[in-house]
Amino acid sequence: MKDTFTETVLEVRGLTTTISGKRGEFTAVENVDLTLKRGETLGLVGESGSGKSLTGLSLLRLVPKPAARIAAGSVVLDGIDLMSLTEDQMRQVRGRKISMILQDPQTSLNPSFTVGSQIAEALALHTDTPRKSLRDKAIEMLRRVRVAAPEHRVDAYPHQMSGGMRQRAVGAVAISCAPDVIIADEPTTSLDVTVQAQYIRLLQELQRESGMGIIFITHDFGIVAKVCHRLAVMYAGQIVETGPVAQIFDQPLHPYTRALLSSVPKLHGQIGRLPSIEGTPPPLWDRPRGCKFSPRCPLADHRCRNEEPPTVDSPAPDGSEHWARCWKPEAI
Amino acid sequence: MPTSTPVYGPDKMDTPRTSRTLPRAWSELRSWPLIPLAIITLVLLVPGLFADILAPYGPLEIDMRARLQPPVFFGGDWSHVLGTDRLGRDIFSRTLHGAYYAMSISVTGIVVGVVIGTTLGLIAGYARGWADTIIMRLVDISLALPAILLALALAAMFGPSFQSVIAVVVFVLWAYFARQVRAEVLSLRERDFVARARVAGASHFRILRRHIFPNVINTVVVLATLQVGIVISLEASLSFLGIGIPRPTPTWGILVADGRELIVTAWWISFFPGLAILLVVLSVNLFGDWLRNRLDPKTRQMR
Amino acid sequence: MKKYIGTRLIESLAAILVITILVFALTHMSGSPVDALLPQDATQDQIDALVAQWGLDQPLAVQYLTFLKNALAGDFGDSLKWRGYSAMGVVLDRFPQTLLLGGVAVAISVIVAIPLGVMAAMNRNGPLDRGAQIFSLFGQSVPQFWFAILLIWFLAVALQLVPTSGSGSWRHLILPAIAMAWFQIAALSRLTRSAMLDVLDAEYIKLARVKGVREARVVWVHALRNAAVVPLTYFGVLAGSVLTGSVTIETVFSWPGLGWVAIEAIRARDFPVVQAVVVIFAIIYIVSNFLVDILNAYIDPRVRS
Numbered sequence: 010m011k012d013t014f015t016e017t018v019l020e021v022r023g024l025t026t027t028i029s030g031k032r033g034e035f036t037a038v039e040n041v042d043l044t045l046k047r048g049e050t051l052g053l054v055g056e057s058g059s060g061k062s063l064t065g066l067s068l069l070r071l072v073p074k075p076a077a078r079i080a081a082g083s084v085v086l087d088g089i090d091l092m093s094l095t096e097d098q099m100r101q102v103r104g105r106k107i108s109m110i111l112q113d114p115q116t117s118l119n120p121s122f123t124v125g126s127q128i129a130e131a132l133a134l135h136t137d138t139p140r141k142s143l144r145d146k147a148i149e150m151l152r153r154v155r156v157a158a159p160e161h162r163v164d165a166y167p168h169q170m171s172g173g174m175r176q177r178a179v180g181a182v183a184i185s186c187a188p189d190v191i192i193a194d195e196p197t198t199s200l201d202v203t204v205q206a207q208y209i210r211l212l213q214e215l216q217r218e219s220g221m222g223i224i225f226i227t228h229d230f231g232i233v234a235k236v237c238h239r240l241a242v243m244y245a246g247q248i249v250e251t252g253p254v255a256q257i258f259d260q261p262l263h264p265y266t267r268a269l270l271s272s273v274p275k276l277h278g279q280i281g282r283l284p285s286i287e288g289t290p291p292p293l294w295d296r297p298r299g300c301k302f303s304p305r306c307p308l309a310d311h312r313c314r315n316e317e318p319p320t321v322d323s324p325a326p327d328g329s330e331h332w333a334r335c336w337k338p339e340a341i
Numbered sequence: 342m343p344t345s346t347p348v349y350g351p352d353k354m355d356t357p358r359t360s361r362t363l364p365r366a367w368s369e370l371r372s373w374p375l376i377p378l379a380i381i382t383l384v385l386l387v388p389g390l391f392a393d394i395l396a397p398y399g400p401l402e403i404d405m406r407a408r409l410q411p412p413v414f415f416g417g418d419w420s421h422v423l424g425t426d427r428l429g430r431d432i433f434s435r436t437l438h439g440a441y442y443a444m445s446i447s448v449t450g451i452v453v454g455v456v457i458g459t460t461l462g463l464i465a466g467y468a469r470g471w472a473d474t475i476i477m478r479l480v481d482i483s484l485a486l487p488a489i490l491l492a493l494a495l496a497a498m499f500g501p502s503f504q505s506v507i508a509v510v511v512f513v514l515w516a517y518f519a520r521q522v523r524a525e526v527l528s529l530r531e532r533d534f535v536a537r538a539r540v541a542g543a544s545h546f547r548i549l550r551r552h553i554f555p556n557v558i559n560t561v562v563v564l565a566t567l568q569v570g571i572v573i574s575l576e577a578s579l580s581f582l583g584i585g586i587p588r589p590t591p592t593w594g595i596l597v598a599d600g601r602e603l604i605v606t607a608w609w610i611s612f613f614p615g616l617a618i619l620l621v622v623l624s625v626n627l628f629g630d631w632l633r634n635r636l637d638p639k640t641r642q643m644r
Numbered sequence: 645m646k647k648y649i650g651t652r653l654i655e656s657l658a659a660i661l662v663i664t665i666l667v668f669a670l671t672h673m674s675g676s677p678v679d680a681l682l683p684q685d686a687t688q689d690q691i692d693a694l695v696a697q698w699g700l701d702q703p704l705a706v707q708y709l710t711f712l713k714n715a716l717a718g719d720f721g722d723s724l725k726w727r728g729y730s731a732m733g734v735v736l737d738r739f740p741q742t743l744l745l746g747g748v749a750v751a752i753s754v755i756v757a758i759p760l761g762v763m764a765a766m767n768r769n770g771p772l773d774r775g776a777q778i779f780s781l782f783g784q785s786v787p788q789f790w791f792a793i794l795l796i797w798f799l800a801v802a803l804q805l806v807p808t809s810g811s812g813s814w815r816h817l818i819l820p821a822i823a824m825a826w827f828q829i830a831a832l833s834r835l836t837r838s839a840m841l842d843v844l845d846a847e848y849i850k851l852a853r854v855k856g857v858r859e860a861r862v863v864w865v866h867a868l869r870n871a872a873v874v875p876l877t878y879f880g881v882l883a884g885s886v887l888t889g890s891v892t893i894e895t896v897f898s899w900p901g902l903g904w905v906a907i908e909a910i911r912a913r914d915f916p917v918v919q920a921v922v923v924i925f926a927i928i929y930i931v932s933n934f935l936v937d938i939l940n941a942y943i944d945p946r947v948r949s
Contacts, residue, residue: 071853104856111854117847121869121944131855182855478658485659487884487929489891490922491666497910497918498670498680574787578892581789582907597790601896604797615790623785 014046014238018189018222019068019107024082026060026067028293035294037077038064039246044330045190045222052233052254053226054269055243056290061226062112064243065192068224069109070099087189105135108183109192113199114176118167124151124178125163128185135186150181153218155211173204177211187219194226209236230270234258239329242266245291245301252323252331262323262333265302300336308337374631377624385621388437389444396434400591404429412609424609426599436614439593442586443621446503447572450510455565457511458518459557465519466526467549476519483516488575496584506585510572521564525557563632570625577618593618648941656934663926667919668711672704680915683724694721715923721916725909731916734905735924741811742901745894746886748821753828753882758875760829761836762868765844776833783830788889792823792896809898820897824889828882832875839874843867873944876936883932887925 026038038060045051055061066072067079070091084091086107091099111117119127128150129143138146144163151159154177167175176196183191193212197205213236216223225237233240233254241251242265250263261267288305291297300318303309318336325331388395398404407429411417417424423432465476491512495505529535530553538548573593579585580594588595593614600610671677677700678691686694695701698721699710714720720731729737764776799819800808806818843849844867852866853859891903898904902921909917 069854071850100856100858102856103854109851109854111847111851113847117851119848119852119866119870122866127851130852130857134856179851182851481655482659482662485655485930485933486663486926487887489884489888490663490925490929493891493906493910493918493925494667494670494922497913497915498673570785574785577787578789578888581787582891582895584907584910594787594789597787597793601793604793605801608797611790611793615787615793618787618790619782619785622787623781626781626785 014049016047017044018047018087019043019045019224020083020085021068022083022085024064024067024084025080026063026072026077027080028077030076030294032294035296036080037246037293038067041082041243041248043224043241043248043251045224047189047222048216048220049239050216050223050225050237052237052240053224053243054228054230054233054240056228058290058293059243060246060293061243062194065109065194065224065226068190068192069103069107071103101135104131104188105186106188107190107192108186108188109194110176110179110183110196112195114172114179115199117179118175118182120167123164123166124170124181125165128163128178128181131182131185146185147181150185151178153184153215154178154181156181173200173208176200176204176208180208180211180215184215184219184221188221190222190224192224192226195228197232198227198229205232212236242269245296246293247301247334249302249335250333253325253327253329256325256329256331260323262321262331262338263302263335264306264308264337266333300334310336312336374628377627377631380620380624381628384617384624385440385444388440390441392434392437392441396431396437398431398434400430400435400438401589402430402434409603409607411607412613415609423613424607426607426610427603432596432609432613435591435596436593436617438591439596439614439617442590442592443573443576443618446506446510446576446586446592447569450507450572450576451514451565451568453507454511454514454568455518455561458515459522459561461515462519462522463526463549463553463557466523467530467545467553473523477523480516480519483512484520488513492579492584496579501580501584501587503586506576506579509579510575513571513575514568518561518564522557522561525560526553529553529556563636567625567629567632570622570629573618573625574622645941649938652934652937656930659930660923660926663923664712664715665708667922668708671915671919680913681721697721720920720923723909723914723917725912725914725917731914731920734909734917735902735920738900738902738905739924741899742890742894742903745817745820745824745899745901746890748817749824749828749889750882750886752821752825753832756825757829757832758836758868758872761833761875762840762863762871764833764837765840766863768841773837776837780830780834783826784834786826788823788827789892789896791826792820792893795819795823796896809896811899816897816899820893820899823896824886824893827889828885831885832878832882835875835878836871839871840867843871846870869943873940876940876943879939880933880936883929883936887929 021041021043024038024041024043025036027034028037029035041064043051043053053061053064063072063077068084068091070079072079079092082092086102089102091102091107094102118124125144125147128147132138132143132146133140148159148163151162156162156174156177162170162174162178167178170178180196196212197208200208209232212223215221223236225232227233237254239252240254240257241248242257242263243249244265250257250261250266252262257266258270261270291301291304297304297314299315300306300309300313303313306313313336316336318334320332320334321338322330322332323338392400404425405428407421407425408427410421410425410429412424412432413419413422415424421431421433423436425431426435461476465473488509492505492509495508499505535548535552538552543551576585576592577594577597580590580592581598582594583598585594586592596614597611597618600607600612600614604611671680677698678686678694681698682690682694698714699707702710718732723729723731723734726734760776764773767773796808796819800806806815807813808819810816844863846867849862849867852862857866887903889903890901891906893899894901894904895907902924906918906921906925909915909921
């Protein structure tokens with residue numbers, strides 16, 4: 010994918026979110042840096058529990074209260090630092106400038122309201138659409154997400170629709186106010202394969218039409234290869250590697266990325282199989298010292314286990330950024 | 342009243358032999374609702390069983406010279422700890438005897454209700470077909486009618502009586518147990534050991550008695566224990582209204598009713614028997630909540 | 645939806661039928677219906693009239709049908725205690741009083757319990773939640789009649805705020821309504837709390853927040869609309885507890901409603917009136933349960949279709 014994106018729409022620096030519970034306060038998202046350009050799709054990849062969903066929620070300042078708390082960092086959206094806004098101002102931003110597609114279409118629509126009214130609610134909040142034309146707007150949104158017979162579906166309740174159609178409706182809610190950024194949190198995991206492919210195509214079309222930036226949270230490298238331009242790999246609350254998708258697939262820097270890639274079907278087929286990763290990710294409340302991946306890393310030595318690894322740059326041929334957080338990227 | 346609980350839970354209370362199991366048994370015991378259990382024992386079980394020995398006076402013993410004596414610390418003396426009523430009867434003794442009635446009526450009512458409900462539930466779940474349909478219809482209708490209706494009708498026809506109270510209690514309980522037991526039987530009868538017994542040529546009665554009933558009985562006993570609170574308040578309400586146990590039997594409900602008119606001048610007559618009801622029902626409910634959480638892992642972690 | 649209403653309607657009618665059978669059976673189990681339905685000093689003419697009206701010389705099945713026919717027409721005979729009134733007349737005369745008391749009590753409990761449950765859920769394990777839990781535990785365990793007596797003692801006598809019994813003004817209504825609402829608040833707030841806790845974790849609540857919906861609206865509209873189904877199913881039970889409560893509460897406060905009439909009639913062995921009360925109670929209870937189910941179906945679109 011050669012598309013070049015120039016205008017930065019979202020810039021995240023040093024985002025840190027902590028969770029306090031029975032085990033005391035621990036860091037679940039640590040010092041995350043992300044850059045998203047207009048029209049670009051950034052894949053945020055990691056195993057479950059790596060903190061990727063929490064990162065997504067942190068961007069919207071919707072971390073589960075009172076347990077979680079955004080401790081530090083800046084999230085600059087279209088020139089505004091979201092962290093400096095009041096809760097009231099932030100609510101104006103949510104849904105209008107940044108929105109989110111949630112994981113489970115079965116449960117992410119309110120069963121007590123019609124699909125149309127749930128789309129219209131966002132429009133009524135953020136645009137000055139007259140009340141009378143809200144319904145028409147909702148129909149239009151359903152049409153944009155390719156729901157068949159939108160004039161009828163607008164009055165349907167979620168339980169009257171199929172899973173794929175519901176997820177489209179969730180998409181319609183998200184795009185209704187034409188946001189600059191959409192965070193898609195594993196939007197296709199619970200859909201079956203053909204519906205999945207359709208949905209991804211839809212997201213791409215919508216992106217082309219509106220030029221919004223998408224952060225695509227997933228654990229599926231197959232989807233990453235299909236939809237993402239750039240990639241950020243998350244492990245135990247940290248971004249361990251980020252760069253253009255093609256570059257990372259060709260030359261992964263971090264051993265964790267390599268291991269992840271080896272456990273999915275190959276793009277080009279010529280990379281030799283690597284042993285898949287032993288063990289499980291550390292619980293976030295009990296992360297190891299030094300490199301968080303070191304207990305599972307085949308290359309780890311004393312230094313890896315004790316000292317925080319540095320950031321290693323290896324820019325892509327076209328000059329775009331590609332770096333990893335590793336002591337031994339050259340050993341690969 | 343059997344409170345058969347140690348059977349349940351992941352780690353039973355083993356006999357503490359080594360120094361390692363001792364703290365475990367202790368912490369296990371600490372997780373038990375000790376205060377409610379103590380209250381149930383002290384306010385219901387002990388007086389219920391030993392009222393005759395413990396009570397300083399007979400429950401109906403009249404002493405006109407000692408009328409309307411306030412409790413000790415409220416101007417009375419130690420001869421009548423909780424005071425006396427209009428006829429000089431000792432409130433403490435009467436409340437102790439009330440525990441006997443609360444206990445015996447709830448045990449009788451629950452046993453009869455459970456036996457009827459369990460039997461019908463076993464039949465409905467095992468035989469299925471038309472028997473199931475008829476029994477479950479009756480269950481639905483029974484659950485759709487408030488007990489007070491039966492209580493009023495029975496009292497109107499037969500006057501207040503022990504039998505009427507038991508009938509009302511049974512009416513409240515049987516449908517609940519029939520439904521629970523039927524659901525368990527339905528799942529049990531599909532299990533391997535029942536199929537094996539059937540293949541081996543066991544009669545229906547034998548299958549029910551040897552294979553199904555033993556698996557149902559634990560649930561039934563636990564559920565029955567939890568009904569004690571409901572039954573005690575039901576009986577007390579009916580007796581209070583004069584449509585339950587006939588006077589002058591000193592049940593808690595009647596004791597409260599006795600002091601109703603005198604609440605302003607002699608509050609202790611109504612207060613202490615009512616407090617006994619509150620303490621027992623509250624404790625049984627707390628114990629029930631604890632037991633439910635313990636048996637149902639779904640609700641265990643939270644709320 | 646139509647089919648659902650139809651089924652529920654048939655079930656409700658069956659339950660009412662069972663009650664008439666029960667009442668009829670009891671009249672006959674206690675000996676001669678003549679003794680039950682007529683005063684001791686009844687003349688032979690009165691007895692003959694009764695036998696003719698109720699078909700007492702006919703087989704039991706025919707007698708029941710006659711009873712049912714008369715009952716459907718609202719005719720349960722004449723009251724023995726309130727001479728000169730029909731049993732149904734006495735009951736209908738008292739009915740508005742119970743409706744008033746029950747209605748006020750239910751209104752109080754809904755107004756208090758639902759916000760209490762919602763706020764407890766939002767401050768989960770906070771002081772308000774703990775307080776509400778203790779309150780509801782006590783509320784559900786305290787014997788209603790005893791609580792009512794204590795209320796009289798504290799409020800009416802000690803503080804001299806409101807009259808202790810009788811009816812006539814809205815001030816007479818306060819104590820009985822509180823006594824009746826108490827238990828319902830306890831049960832309803834607990835139910836609302838747990839229903840809200842389930843709902844607040846749901847993804848669609850997250851979606852509402854993602855849309856930028858105001859937090860108050862998220863809680864009171866998006867969440868409560870779904871959580872309300874659970875307490876609402878309880879309204880059927882509530883109707884039962886109002887009826888049961890009306891008997892105790894009205895007796896304690898001498899509030900001249902149906903429950904009071906029932907107890908007075910039982911004391912006077914006025915069986916025609918008791919019959920009428922029981923049947924009316926059953927109908928109120930069954931009809932309100934029926935209405936609750938329909939309302940539920942309306943609120944929860946999943947039941948509707």
